[in-house]
Amino acid sequence: MTVSMTKTEKIQRLAELTAGQESTSGASLWKEAARRLRSSKMALIGGAIILLFLIVAVIGPWIAPFSPTAQTWRDEVFANQGKFVNPRAENWFGLDHLGRDLFSRFLVGARQTLLVGVISTLIGLIVGALIGGISGAAATLGGDAGRRVDSVVMRFIDMMLALPSLLLAVSVAAVMGQSLTTVMIAVGVVQVPIFARLLRGSMLAQGGADYVLAARALGIRKRRIVLTQIVPNSLSPVIVQCTLTLATAIIEAAALSYLGLGNPDPAVPEWGVMLSTAQRFFDNAPLMAVFPAVGIIITALGFTLLGEAMREALDPKLRG
Known part of the structure; x- marks a missing residue:
């Protein structure tokens, strides 16, 4: 009994040391990545754009000079016989076809x-x-049965990847009906195979690492190895992908709204809905489309710049 307890204590101690080393390595990796991000112009520009977007999104409804749904200047628009009001001192972005303030709608x-x-x-x-x-856990530590499970799951993911992302999103949105919730789900479904493939590939790469082999040799349970060692060390590329996906998600959501699959209430301001409405009046009022389009482009650019900077900061080949 004494020998068994001593052996167990040794195994636990070695496991703790292994986990501690990995934790230290992980901490130093993120510390070095943060240092590289602070010195990256691309990261600073992307972060500044995102911060500005977040500030506008949070305080927009409070700083908007007018109600985004109020048709305050409707009589003026109709009196001009369809001629749109361009930007002026009172309305910085002009008015839409119903006499609503475009700047207030943009902020909200x-x-x-x-x-x-x-x-x-x-x-x-x-x-x-x-x-x-x-899938990654099954392929890494599941043996032959796990590899069969991984193969089945990945074939399903391959089927999703074979479809163009916008076509898949449109198909989901068309089946579920027109609503803002539908847009969120449709765009989220498009991103599922990307995250699944990325995390699985990262876990497979980590599965052959020395610390995993050491943990298996010490007799640590496979579930514990996956949850406490492999998954935490596989999350770096997934976190980077999140920033890049945010950019594409905003663009794809705007595309669905442009196609008429977004919020059925056009009175509710959203950049994609505003862009969809503006297409009907582009010849007479191009600025109605320019402002939301520029907002979408700049916001997507900010997330893309930050994501690329994070990718470079976490790339082991680029660390000095």
Whole structure:
């Protein structure tokens, strides 16, 4: 009994030392990545754009000079016989076809755009990480049966990847009906195979690492190895992908709204809905489309710049 307890204590101690070394290595990796991000112009520019977007999204409804749904200047627009009011001192972005202030709608619409991007990305991340984690764990430590499970799951993911992302999103949105929730789910479904593939590939790469072999030699349970060692060390590329996916999610959500599959109530301001409405009046009022389009482009650029900077900061080949 004494020998058995001593052996157990040794195994636990060695496991703790192994985990401690990995934790230290992980901490130093993130510390070095943070240092590289602080010195990266690309990261600083992307972060500044995202910060500005977040500020506008949070305080937009309070700083908007007018109600985004109030048709305050409707009589003026109709009196001009369809001639749109361009930017002026009272209305910085001009008026839309119903006499609503475009600047106020732009500010308030930033929150809806952010909401769509974040929630759709979270849907793709959670579902994709769950599928990819199960597949990666089965392939790494599941033996022959696990590899068969991995093969079946990945063939399903391959089927999703074979479809163009926008076509898949349109198909999901068309089946579920027109609503803002539908847009979030449709865009999230498109991101699922990306996160699943990425996490699975990262876990397979980590599965052959020395610390995993050492943990298996010490007799640590496979489930514990996966949850405490492999998964935490496989999350870096997934986190980077989140920032890049946010950019594409905002663009794809805007595309669905442009195609008429977004919020059925056009009175609710959202950049994609505003862009969809503006297409009918582009010849007479191009600025109605320019402002939301520029907002979408710049916001997507900010997330893309930050994501690329994070990718470079976490790349072991680029660390000095």
